[in-house]
């Protein structure tokens with residue numbers, strides 16, 4: 178074992194399919210470098226499992242640089258692990274100590290059913306998006322910069338909302354498994370811009386209706402989502418959606 | 430429009446809107462209630478207090494508002510039940526390990542529990558004061574429901590202040606009241622600012638003000654309410 182490397186005990190949720198029950202299974206891992214990412218540690222473990230002819234642990238991942246939002250894991254009771262403002266792929270093993278026991282579970286929500294092991298089906302998010310998270314008119318080629326004046330604050334707020342990567346950490350963290358932060362980010366991103374205002378009322382009504390239909394919980398304003406969101410999406414977006422929704426229901 | 434408003438009230442956002450609306454209505458009622466209570470501090474043998482209580486018991490406008498108050502409480506409780514049941518269904522499989530303390534305050538996660546404690550307290554409280562007052566006022570009719578006005582309450586109509594002293598001479602009742610107020614404090618500490626967020630009122634300039642207003646409101650209201658059973662129990666107010 179080279180200097181600073183760690184031996185850890187992992188307790189990982191194994192579940193063959195959505196229709197079968199799952200359980201936490203204990204795996205010891207040895208000689209883990211503190212410079213590895215959490216997912217690289219999983220790669221090491223999976224190679225060991227394959228070598229032993231056991232089935233590797235299935236987990237979602239793609240970009241491994243914090244932009245795709247795939248790497249959904251609840252690590253020791255926190256979405257994406259003990260750090261804030263990052264995804265699981267951005268978490269390094271130096272955040273743990275030699276000898277630690279680490280419990281890894283999938284996102285838990287009625288609207289995110291487990292597919293296998295740590296992988297969940299997040300297509301409920303896509304169905305919400307499909308209800309209005311877009312602009313239906315062709316806005317044409319890029320205009321001259323100042324043709325369509327947009328206040329800097331609005332542009333910034335819209336951009337910040339658009340930073341949502343659809344990872345679902347907000348749902349995983351929320352005590353009610355509510356998708357309010359995600360939906361609010363998608364609504365806000367458009368609501369703040371003139372191009373998005375045209376369809377603002379139908380957008381918010383349809384997206385909220387789909388959110389409810391998918392079986393996400395409602396918002397108790399505990400603000401846990403904001404703390405665990407890797408992209409720092411703020412609660413102001415939820416307030417904006419509440420406002421938009423109220424106005425939308427008053428005007429049409 | 431009618432179609433739209435019914436879907437609004439059925440949506441998760443609309444339900445939270447009702448929650449916040451009824452909650453703020455109850456919050457405004459508590460201000461009136463605590464002001465009347467504070468009349469005992471004139472320390473005039475309950476004269477001012479009895480006057481205020483008499484006004485509340487007999488004024489026709491107050492009687493109408495009282496009906497609204499009960500409807501508000503019922504709507505708040507019914508919505509609380511509906512929302513809580515819906516929320517618990519949203520995560521059928523719980524986490525084996527969940528570290529919630531790092532990302533939210535315990536009382537924000539315990540609104541249902543705090544509300545249930547409040548409801549239990551409310552029942553005790555109504556049985557202590559509201560029911561006997563009504564019975565004292567409409568005593569003749571009480572026989573029909575087979576309810577005997579307990580000792581110490583017979584004078585509720587003429588001298589509610591004396592009835593107060595009788596109730597708060599009992600240390601168990603005083604303890605129940607103080608525990609009820611602790612629940613109220615934490616319920617309001619989250620609820621006050623939460624209602625504004627539910628209405629969509631969140632702004633970097635005003636939200637810090639709303640939050641500190643909520644804190645001071647919760648603290649002052651609960652301390653003022655608590656002072657009444659305590660001072661009466663200790664015999665500090667004559």
Ligand code: HEM
Pocket residue numbers: 396397398445446448449450451452453455456459505506509510512513540541543544545547548551616617619620621623624625627
């Ligand atoms: C004087 C009595 C009460 C006052 C002043 C009060 C006030 C409030 C306020 C302002 C809120 C925040 C609403 C929002 O987040 O939009 C709230 C939420 C809540 N109240 Fe009350 N409340 C009272 C009694 C009760 C009772 C008796 C119950 C239950 C039996 C209850 C259950 C709840 C629940 C469960 C919530 C949170 C709902 C959620 O966000 O998920 N409350 N209350």
Ligand code: SF4
Pocket residue numbers: 246340341342343344345346347348358359362405406407408409410
């Ligand atoms: S709001 Fe944040 S936590 Fe929720 S899906 Fe978007 S990026 Fe992930």
Ligand code: FES
Pocket residue numbers: 237238239240241242243244245246247248264265266267
């Ligand atoms: S794998 Fe893309 S964000 Fe983690």
